[in-house]
């Protein structure tokens with residue numbers, strides 16, 4: 001082998017590697033990056049579709065309290081809703097707090113604590129907090145006089161700008177040149193109704209997904225479509241497109257609507273050479289989505305994908321919150337090419353808040369690695385670390401500390417039988433930004449570093465399906 005190891009061999013091996021990405025022996029792995037904030041917008045990932053829009057501080061879910069300047073009293077929905085609205089409170093608390101559903105820059109619906117919408121649809125002209133569905137009689141025009149800046153309206157042209165500039169073919173080129181072989185693409189349920197999804201969703205995501213597939217084909221990458229936002233919301237968080245924190249997904253209507261979304265995606269992309277897999281639902285909440293409902297949904301979703309592709313991986317995300325991922329390894333959801341997705345962040349939990357860099361790195365080796373090992377030992381589905389990031393709660397860490405943290409994660413997650421996917425491609429919070437990490441050498445990872453790493457042994461397997469695999473020594 002020594003005689004072959006020159007620059008020419010490295011180039012040849014990379015060319016050979018792609019078509020044999022998923023060899024039957026399972027030695028080759030997914031190394032992916034998530035295209036976060038692109039088709040499913042998350043406010044904290046900048047630049048955003050909503051940057052600079054009028055009343056940008058009045059998006060869905062914003063909590064407002066309203067006080068009459070004449071009466072100097074707060075507007076209140078007594079008992080959290082269910083009867084008339086009064087203007088008689090001296091102090092604002094939960095009954096006086098309303099969540100916004102944005103219709104346009106000036107038009108809003110207001111939801112009470114109990115979930116009812118304020119409505120003008122009453123016989124005696126009262127405003128009531130009794131509507132279950134927000135329609136035109138539940139829509140209010142809110143004018144703000146304290147805005148000194150007015151920016152253009154949100155319109156098709158503006159949207160077009162975000163879709164065509166945030167992620168482009170040159171990003172796929174960058175990824176393919178830096179050791180990445182797959183992208184995981186979050187999509188929202190409304191993609192099925194493109195280009196005219198229902199309000200407040202914005203059209204254009206289906207055309208963008210088509211583009212992603214053609215870029216992937218050009219640059220030799222594979223695509224995982226990830227249903228990130230299901231109708232009704234499966235976890236109440238912004239990235240599931242919950243308008244105000246509600247989790248309504250596990251209702252039979254929404255579940256069957258979601259299966260139709262999977263059917264739509266599998267029909268359209270099931271035969272595409274760049275499709276690697278379909279992830280049926282991102283991060284369902286353990287607190288609100290019962291396991292039996294989820295297992296039934298995953299089982300039916302698996303069958304739908306299999307109807308359109310015998311080989312596409314069907315990816316099942318763990319429940320987030322208080323649930324053990326082993327529950328999905330034991331559920332017997334499908335017969336072939338089933339993957340369970342775990343998300344590993346040393347963040348979002350007070351447990352990590354006071355850890356220093358050494359403790360964070362130790363956690364990767366002492367907690368993540370054994371969990372990975374235990375799940376591998378079940379001989380169940382393949383294992384995917386579908387989200388992780390080179391960021392933590394450590395303040396002012398040095399570049400060297402970040403490099404060590406990134407290296408520890410890459411070391412351990414390399415043992416996930418399916419592979420991993422970094423969250424996220426781009427973000428103005430630089431440590432979350434994959435491209436920034438690579439360019440600034442905070443994450444020491446690339447195709448060439450992988451192939452030159454002494455701990456990797458290159459094997460050229462001959463015979464049917466000749467391919468190069470990379471095997472940990």
Ligand SMILES: *[C@@H]1O[C@H](CO)[C@@H](O)[C@H](O)[C@H]1NC(C)=O
Pocket residue numbers: 078083084085086126
């Ligand atoms: C409005 O609601 C308050 C508090 O629930 C109640 O006391 C009052 O009678 C209601 N007024 C009308 C006109 O319905």
Ligand SMILES: *[C@@H]1O[C@H](CO)[C@@H](O)[C@H](O)[C@H]1NC(C)=O
Pocket residue numbers: 300303304307
């Ligand atoms: C699979 O396809 C067959 C034939 O079109 C259809 O009858 C069946 O309902 C489909 N199954 C699922 C789970 O979609």
Ligand SMILES: *[C@@H]1O[C@H](CO)[C@@H](O)[C@H](O)[C@H]1NC(C)=O
Pocket residue numbers: 356357358359
């Ligand atoms: C991290 O914390 C541990 C436990 O308090 C301590 O022993 C260690 O020296 C600390 N390491 C660094 C780099 O601060």
Ligand SMILES: *[C@@H]1O[C@H](CO)[C@@H](O)[C@H](O)[C@H]1NC(C)=O
Pocket residue numbers: 395396
């Ligand atoms: C981090 O650095 C900033 C800016 O130099 C400083 O204000 C802050 O106190 C530092 N934080 C810690 C925890 O050292």
Ligand SMILES: *[C@@H]1O[C@H](CO)[C@@H](O)[C@H](O)[C@H]1NC(C)=O
Pocket residue numbers: 369373411412415
């Ligand atoms: C990866 O798995 C192998 C085989 O179980 C184990 O020996 C090794 O320690 C693991 N590596 C890491 C970094 O967890």
